[in-house]
């Protein structure tokens with residue numbers, strides 16, 4: 001399956017391009033409606049089904065789907081938001097071809113056990129109101145009975161948000177060509193249920209002409225840096241993690257352990273003198289190095305293959321100086337900056353490099369990039385703008401983590417579980433990113449891989465998860481991803 005995500009505007013361009021290339025929009029609509037009927041028939045047994053049709057082409061898809069369901073003997077009828085004779089273009093043709101029962105959308109209609117939501121799709125331009133809002137509210141708690149065409153009506157295709165918080169929710173959403181941002185961003189993703197992406201016959205070159213640079217995270221987008229059979233630990237990179245002071249050291253150790261599990265050959269915790277014993281007492285495979293002053297942080301930045309600063313690091317003026325010493329070292333390792341490092345640098349005015357990674361959650365992002373946050377309509381645009389502005393990789397954490405590179409590439413992650421929202425989870429993520437960078441991955445890809453693995457760990461662990469578990473389950477997840485020849489070699 002294609003992992004590309006296209007915007008509503010790109011979808012419109014594909015629509016127009018298809019028509020210009022000889023595939024009429026009426027054909028696309030026919031294919032779209034049939035794909036919806038196919039998806040329904042494959043998942044549900046015949047049952048009283050209402051197709052709620054809106055005024056535009058989303059409604060048109062609904063009329064086509066209703067026709068195919070009727071042809072297959074389903075007990076199906078249409079409930080239309082606007083009189084059939086006011087429809088235009090393809091939707092008018094599609095409606096004319098439907099011979100089954102048709103009602104105006106209202107609360108007095110026969111009771112449906114399945115509802116196909118074909119009210120609004122890509123053309124939603126204002127909040128749901130009137131009968132459409134009433135229907136959305138009526139089915140809000142019955143998403144298990146709803147199949148949405150393109151997006152659940154009320155959800156903006158580009159943002160995944162409902163304009164006035166009124167929308168449908170669905171058990172199944174059938175969309176066309178590729179997913180849209182609303183299918184990967186929250187709350188849209190959660191309101192879509194299962195998502196089916198149907199091929200509706202848009203010519204491949206027309207789709208390719210959009211030069212999409214936004215993707216849903218998936219192992220098909222990257223390859224992990226598996227060690228060669230004769231690998232030496234020095235080739236797998238050295239990650240250094242800066243520790244906070246006394247009684248603030250756990251976060252750095254979580255990060256460091258994740259870096260080791262993530263495949264870094266060597267990992268060192270860089271410790272202030274007062275925390276040296278505390279760190280040393282709890283580390284074995286991970287090394288500890290004392291760091292007294294700015295020179296020590298600059299030195300660490302020079303010798304590491306990736307340097308993590310931020311987890312419980314500290315936010316005093318002295319910490320600011322240590323951070324700047326590391327940033328200013330030349331040459332220096334890529335930096336993974338999280339938590340306190342972001343606080344120290346906010347609002348960000350500093351230019352980084354495309355090898356550096358900033359990993360803010362929303363609160364940190366707003367402080368780091370206040371202007372960008374307030375002027376962006378969704379998390380993808382915000383993260384892309386931040387990456388371009390700071391000239392580094394920016395990873396905006398959340399249930400729909402977005403990773404953006406300064407060149408405009410962006411990935412939205414959809415693995416994960418709410419149980420990852422726990423103490424230390426972000427520290428583990430930062431360490432994992434550094435581990436992958438230290439093994440030679442490009443920072444943008446390293447960030448994408450780390451988020452994917454972190455999310456998978458969350459899915460496998462579920463309730464009761466603590467940050468330490470995320471690190472400890474990595475071998476199982478990595479083993480599943482290992483190429484067959486490596487697995488064969490491991491198994492003798």
Ligand SMILES: NC(=O)C1=CN([C@@H]2O[C@H](COP(=O)(O)OP(=O)(O)OC[C@H]3O[C@@H](n4cnc5c(N)ncnc54)[C@H](O)[C@@H]3O)[C@@H](O)[C@H]2O)[C@H](O)CC1
Pocket residue numbers: 011012014015028029032054055056057058059060061119120121122123124125126127128129132149150151176200
């Ligand atoms: N692009 C493709 O390849 C295909 C798209 N298909 C389907 O078409 C819709 C998009 O259709 P469009 O006509 O542009 O938009 P809508 O049907 O979503 O609605 C537009 C219509 O509704 C009015 N409107 C907008 N918001 C509201 C509101 N809150 N209340 C009342 N009225 C509203 C707006 O002014 C327009 O008049 C896409 O999602 C696909 O499902 C295809 O058929 C297949 C090819």
Ligand SMILES: [K+]
Pocket residue numbers: 058117118119120121148149150151152153
């Ligand atoms: K819809």
